[in-house]
Amino acid sequence: MKSASKMLPHKCLIWRCLFVGLILGQVQADLDFNNDLENSQKFKSIPTTVKTYENDTVQLPCTLHTPFRYVRWHRDDVALVDSRHPEIPRLDRIMLWPNGSLQVANVQSSDTGDYYCEMNSDSGHVVQQHAIEVQVAPQVKIEPSDLSEQRIGATFEVVCDAQGVPQPVITWRLNGNVLPQSSSGNRQSLVLEIKSRNQAGLIECVASNGVGDTAVASVYLHVLFLPEVSMTQAVVYSKLGARAHLECIVEAAPSATVKWFHHGLPVALGAHSSSHESELQANRSLDHYVNAVRHTLVVKSVRNADMGQYECRASNGIGIRSGNVELTGRPMPCLFKINPGTQSSTSHVLVWQTESQLPIMEFKLKFRQIPSSNVTRLLKTNWTELTIPAQSTSGLIYITTYTLHGLQPASLYEASVLARNSFGWSDNSKIVRFATGGEVELPNYSTESELQEDFSEEDFHNEITQRSEVLSASMMFNSGSVNGRGFSALMYSLCLIKLLPLIN
Ligand SMILES: *[C@@H]1O[C@H](CO)[C@@H](O)[C@H](O)[C@H]1NC(C)=O
Numbered sequence: 211m212k213s214a215s216k217m218l219p220h221k222c223l224i225w226r227c228l229f230v231g232l233i234l235g236q237v238q239a240d241l242d243f244n245n246d247l248e249n250s251q252k253f254k255s256i257p258t259t260v261k262t263y264e265n266d267t268v269q270l271p272c273t274l275h276t277p278f279r280y281v282r283w284h285r286d287d288v289a290l291v292d293s294r295h296p297e298i299p300r301l302d303r304i305m306l307w308p309n310g311s312l313q314v315a316n317v318q319s320s321d322t323g324d325y326y327c328e329m330n331s332d333s334g335h336v337v338q339q340h341a342i343e344v345q346v347a348p349q350v351k352i353e354p355s356d357l358s359e360q361r362i363g364a365t366f367e368v369v370c371d372a373q374g375v376p377q378p379v380i381t382w383r384l385n386g387n388v389l390p391q392s393s394s395g396n397r398q399s400l401v402l403e404i405k406s407r408n409q410a411g412l413i414e415c416v417a418s419n420g421v422g423d424t425a426v427a428s429v430y431l432h433v434l435f436l437p438e439v440s441m442t443q444a445v446v447y448s449k450l451g452a453r454a455h456l457e458c459i460v461e462a463a464p465s466a467t468v469k470w471f472h473h474g475l476p477v478a479l480g481a482h483s484s485s486h487e488s489e490l491q492a493n494r495s496l497d498h499y500v501n502a503v504r505h506t507l508v509v510k511s512v513r514n515a516d517m518g519q520y521e522c523r524a525s526n527g528i529g530i531r532s533g534n535v536e537l538t539g540r541p542m543p544c545l546f547k548i549n550p551g552t553q554s555s556t557s558h559v560l561v562w563q564t565e566s567q568l569p570i571m572e573f574k575l576k577f578r579q580i581p582s583s584n585v586t587r588l589l590k591t592n593w594t595e596l597t598i599p600a601q602s603t604s605g606l607i608y609i610t611t612y613t614l615h616g617l618q619p620a621s622l623y624e625a626s627v628l629a630r631n632s633f634g635w636s637d638n639s640k641i642v643r644f645a646t647g648g649e650v651e652l653p654n655y656s657t658e659s660e661l662q663e664d665f666s667e668e669d670f671h672n673e674i675t676q677r678s679e680v681l682s683a684s685m686m687f688n689s690g691s692v693n694g695r696g697f698s699a700l701m702y703s704l705c706l707i708k709l710l711p712l713i714n
Pocket residue numbers: 263264265
């Protein structure tokens with residue numbers, strides 16, 4: 211055993227030695243002695259980077275072609291072992307073999323780094339660099355995690371933090387679909403502008419570095435939105451004493467409360483009217499937090515005062531939305547039926563159908579001529595109205611046949627019909643258009659734009675005039691009848707096809 215007084219100068223020597231070695235190591239590392247021919251030729255061992263995993267045992271070789279006097283290892287700038295001073299090892303995981311190899315047992319990720327072996331022999335002092343890279347499977351953290359609720363219009367930022375060696379690559383997935391941007395770097399954020407409820411779903415951050423399993427962290431995004439109200443029917447046809455069901459379907463997140471209003475006033479619920487709700491099966495697995503509820507207002511025995519406009523008003527924390535439904539005893543709008551019978555050149559047979567809970571008293575048939583190939587475009591025709599008495603029927607359905615006489619041959623007409631019962635007039639039917647000599651059922655006018663070049667500005671003004679005329683007659687038509695700039699052109703072509711056999 212050495213005495214304390216003897217230890218002191220000895221220890222000083224070690225420190226000085228370490229210090230010199232440290233400076234030396236640093237300088238030599240900078241000079242890249244691994245490529246220094248004279249230096250490396252003396253080594254039998256070759257510079258190695260050992261890729262390893264946590265808890266493994268690693269050996270770094272250090273052998274010369276000639277015997278050595280002593281060997282020292284240091285890591286970056288920390289001395290590890292020295293063959294002359296077996297008492298200095300600080301970590302029991304690290305040991306020096308007699309042949310110069312360094313052994314690191316139970317490797318930790320902190321052991322990653324450069325290791326330098328210095329050997330002293332008869333031919334001088336040489337250094338070799340090795341490295342240990344402890345590979346660590348990726349780990350990933352996401353913020354926020356689990357669940358996040360965002361409103362439409364919000365900007366949602368998700369931050370993903372991935373750790374691992376080598377540096378993991380981060381990829382984002384939205385409902386299982388990989389987003390195009392992916393990059394390395396241990397922190398990455400995904401910014402989503404919440405524009406629609408369809409953006410709801412699973413957001414995943416996937417980190418992989420080729421070591422072990424890929425790591426996934428996720429957050430589930432719930433999009434909160436204004437109630438969406440849809441009415442199963444816009445008009446409910448009923449009669450006094452009958453039971454009426456008014457329905458609206460409300461989808462919302464968070465769930466909405468629904469109140470019914472009649473002519474702007476809350477509906478008094480009780481013996482006369484009651485409201486029910488039933489949850490509709492949510493069939494979208496990702497949307498399970500959205501609830502779709504059918505709300506029904508039941509009027510048990512309809513009175514006159516119960517008729518009119520109803521509002522289904524749904525509200526949640528985001529806002530209020532409404533849908534409207536009318537309860538009425540009026541007849542349903544009439545529907546023209548295609549009449550396959552042969553038509554004469556001055557008359558036309560029209561057939562229409564309607565349904566009414568109360569007896570229909572009369573019909574009002576409106577018709578007018580519309581421009582055709584041999585009628586000037588400036589032609590202005592007013593609607594001609596005819597009152598047609600209703601025939602009694604045993605059921606609720608009324609089918610009426612009426613022949614218009616005294617029409618211009620080979621001309622175009624349009625017609626609309628309304629029905630009246632003791633409750634009032636029905637809405638207008640859709641417009642039917644026909645040519646004398648044959649009825650023409652027209653398709654949609656969605657091709658208007660394609661036909662527009664056939665029309666000059668003048669024609670357009672002409673159309674506007676026609677339109678205001680129609681409005682002054684306080685008629686409302688479906689199927690784009692009055693704004694059909696291209697409609698006439700379409701009519702011409704249809705008409706020509708129809709007329710050619712007539713002319714010949
Ligand atoms: C290493 O050992 C520790 C302690 O036994 C253990 O928790 C860890 O999972 C091990 N690492 C690997 C990669 O096996």
